[in-house]
Amino acid sequence: MSESMQRPLDVLGQALEKKILVRTKFGETISGVLKAFDSHINIWMDDAKVQGEKEMNMGKVLIRGDNIVYISPEK
Amino acid sequence: MSESMQRPLDVLGQALEKKILVRTKFGETISGVLKAFDSHINIWMDDAKVQGEKEMNMGKVLIRGDNIVYISPEK
Amino acid sequence: MSESMQRPLDVLGQALEKKILVRTKFGETISGVLKAFDSHINIWMDDAKVQGEKEMNMGKVLIRGDNIVYISPEK
Amino acid sequence: MSESMQRPLDVLGQALEKKILVRTKFGETISGVLKAFDSHINIWMDDAKVQGEKEMNMGKVLIRGDNIVYISPEK
């Protein structure tokens, strides 16, 4: 039952400094290294790449949490 | 009348470590094992699979609660 | 004037353990037995059936309140 | 200047037990008898009829306030 003590945002705590994939409400997928997050799920990534209608290297990026559908750490 | 003492999120408490199906506002269905949730219905799933326009294995995933229409534990 | 003392969510209190019909913002109609609700109008239903583009039996389901347009108890 | 002491929701207080018409954000018009409301403009109606793509008699209905554009008491 100790499992129930975990919280969803622990996924992000475990993924700090690792590669994650962020899916936005606008159909874009943004991959990069997770540097920081907060309780609104605002996300700071480094080496970020956007894959949407057009692909784009962005380097450092701040994603506002309310645009995010899901986040998945790299396997 | 003791039924009225139950709360909707008890469904999730009962489904911890079991398979659930999540329907998003974007028409995607995500299935996987429920690991944790909070009062915003943010969801952490393991072995997650997305069934939308394209199918995708994601492993560990955090879904932001405001994207979720409904959640159903596996029968 | 005692009528004005009633609150909208009393409709749900009266419908516990009875069949209800839920209309979502996505044009789906979900019917089932109301097991629990909260002040956000999050809803837990049993024996739930979704009627939308495709029909689906879901059993137990948690609907996040912000997706709901209206709820009607069965006559 | 005493007019400025009135509040918008007084319209609903005056319409209790009377026929109202509710316009939703989804282009539906729902008519019926107002039984109760709260500060979120959640609405409980009896003898409710939905006029949208298809017409439907629903009897008792709870409308979540955030779906409502406007409410007009019957003249």
Add this chain to the structure above:
Amino acid sequence: MSESMQRPLDVLGQALEKKILVRTKFGETISGVLKAFDSHINIWMDDAKVQGEKEMNMGKVLIRGDNIVYISPEK
């Protein structure tokens, strides 16, 4: 600099009992006499007329503030 002491909602205070025009997020224009408003910009109008896809006389109407784009008092 005394101008900066004014607040946007003063426009509504000055327009009480006068004709206003309300533009909704759904492309409708509603004209009528402003009777009351609150801090959410919920609006009670009398002699209200809706000009959208179809024109409609509604008499008394309560508009939920979150549907409103702008409000203009009659010149």
Add this chain to the structure above:
Amino acid sequence: MSESMQRPLDVLGQALEKKILVRTKFGETISGVLKAFDSHINIWMDDAKVQGEKEMNMGKVLIRGDNIVYISPEK
């Protein structure tokens, strides 16, 4: 570093009684003289002109802040 002490809404404080341009989420551009604003970025403008599908002179107007994408003072 004194720059970091500035706040975004200072742009509006500096623009009081001057011409501004407001872009709405509905693709409209509204120009006019800024008379007042609040922390929600609700805006009161005078001599307002809407440039959208159709152009319109509105005189005094209150714009609800949640419809605004950006505001630019005239150069």
Add this chain to the structure above:
Amino acid sequence: MSESMQRPLDVLGQALEKKILVRTKFGETISGVLKAFDSHINIWMDDAKVQGEKEMNMGKVLIRGDNIVYISPEK
């Protein structure tokens, strides 16, 4: 583990007086010099240029935070 002490908005603190690129929910890209921000991610930029359906020089601009998908400092 000191990394976890960082917060997402630190990206903006580091970018003050530098060039940033803002992506809005409406598909527009706005570039310019970051002058100030707040906890809602409201943004004040100078020398702002909008690249959307039509390109536009705007000079000083205030972007309401709820329209922003992501922000990237210039590399």
